[in-house]
Amino acid sequence: MLTTASRFHCQSTLIAGVVVIERRPIHDQRGFFERVFCANELTEFTHGKPIVQINHTFTKQCGAIRGLHFQYPPAAEIKFVTCVRGELFDVAVDIRADSPTFLQWHGEHLTADNYKMLVIPEGFAHGFQALSDDCELLYMNTAYYTPELESGFNPTDKAFEIRWPQTITDLSPRDAVHAPLDSQFLGI
Numbered sequence: 016m017l018t019t020a021s022r023f024h025c026q027s028t029l030i031a032g033v034v035v036i037e038r039r040p041i042h043d044q045r046g047f048f049e050r051v052f053c054a055n056e057l058t059e060f061t062h063g064k065p066i067v068q069i070n071h072t073f074t075k076q077c078g079a080i081r082g083l084h085f086q087y088p089p090a091a092e093i094k095f096v097t098c099v100r101g102e103l104f105d106v107a108v109d110i111r112a113d114s115p116t117f118l119q120w121h122g123e124h125l126t127a128d129n130y131k132m133l134v135i136p137e138g139f140a141h142g143f144q145a146l147s148d149d150c151e152l153l154y155m156n157t158a159y160y161t162p163e164l165e166s167g168f169n170p171t172d173k174a175f176e177i178r179w180p181q182t183i184t185d186l187s188p189r190d191a192v193h194a195p196l197d198s199q200f201l202g203i
């Protein structure tokens with residue numbers, strides 16, 4: 016018999032704190048049931064903080080990028096990111112001041128069918144590239160959207176050298192005009 020503890024399979028990455036969680040849906044003749052999130056089972060990743068906002072984005076064009084975005088403390092957030100339609104390449108960039116992997120990034124393919132979710136801790140910039148048209152992303156945050164504490168980087172910033180899988184086809188004006196990362200930037 017399956018126990019609730021087996022509903023999530025968690026795999027760490029080369030960047031401490033960035034974790035890939037694979038959900039294990041329960042299938043039957045109707046389809047499946049899955050827990051997308053469970054505070055009890057995932058408390059080691061939320062550090063006991065509640066999810067306060069659940070966001071949903073629809074991205075029309077394959078190749079479009081959203082991000083890279085982050086919020087400064089005290090609005091720094093943990094994000095649980097999953098794809099519910101299409102496929103995408105999700106990226107977490109380490110901008111923690113004291114981190115041995117400062118400015119390194121982890122990328123993960125998330126699809127509507129692979130049941131994967133990326134845990135992005137506080138102190139990371141986040142972005143993704145749609146790898147299909149009509150791509151939908153769901154993400155759960157431990158902090159409220161706080162525009163006055165929000166900032167970002169251009170996803171093509173040379174400081175990160177992110178290997179986006181596709182040519183960029185769309186980028187918001189705001190994301191396109193970020194100045195290159197200042198060498199004085201010491202993280203958050």
Ligand SMILES: Cc1cn([C@H]2C[C@H](O)[C@@H](COP(=O)(O)OP(=O)(O)O[C@H]3O[C@@H](C)C(=O)[C@@H](O)[C@H]3O)O2)c(=O)[nH]c1=O
Pocket residue numbers: 068070072081082083084085141142143160187
């Ligand atoms: C993120 C956010 C935006 N908004 C508003 C602001 C704006 O009018 C509109 C679209 O906002 P943006 O252009 O910032 O949307 P978008 O570029 O999709 O921003 C998102 O990108 C990904 C990569 C993230 O990690 C998210 O945290 C968030 O920053 O929605 C909210 O009202 N609440 C929110 O939580």
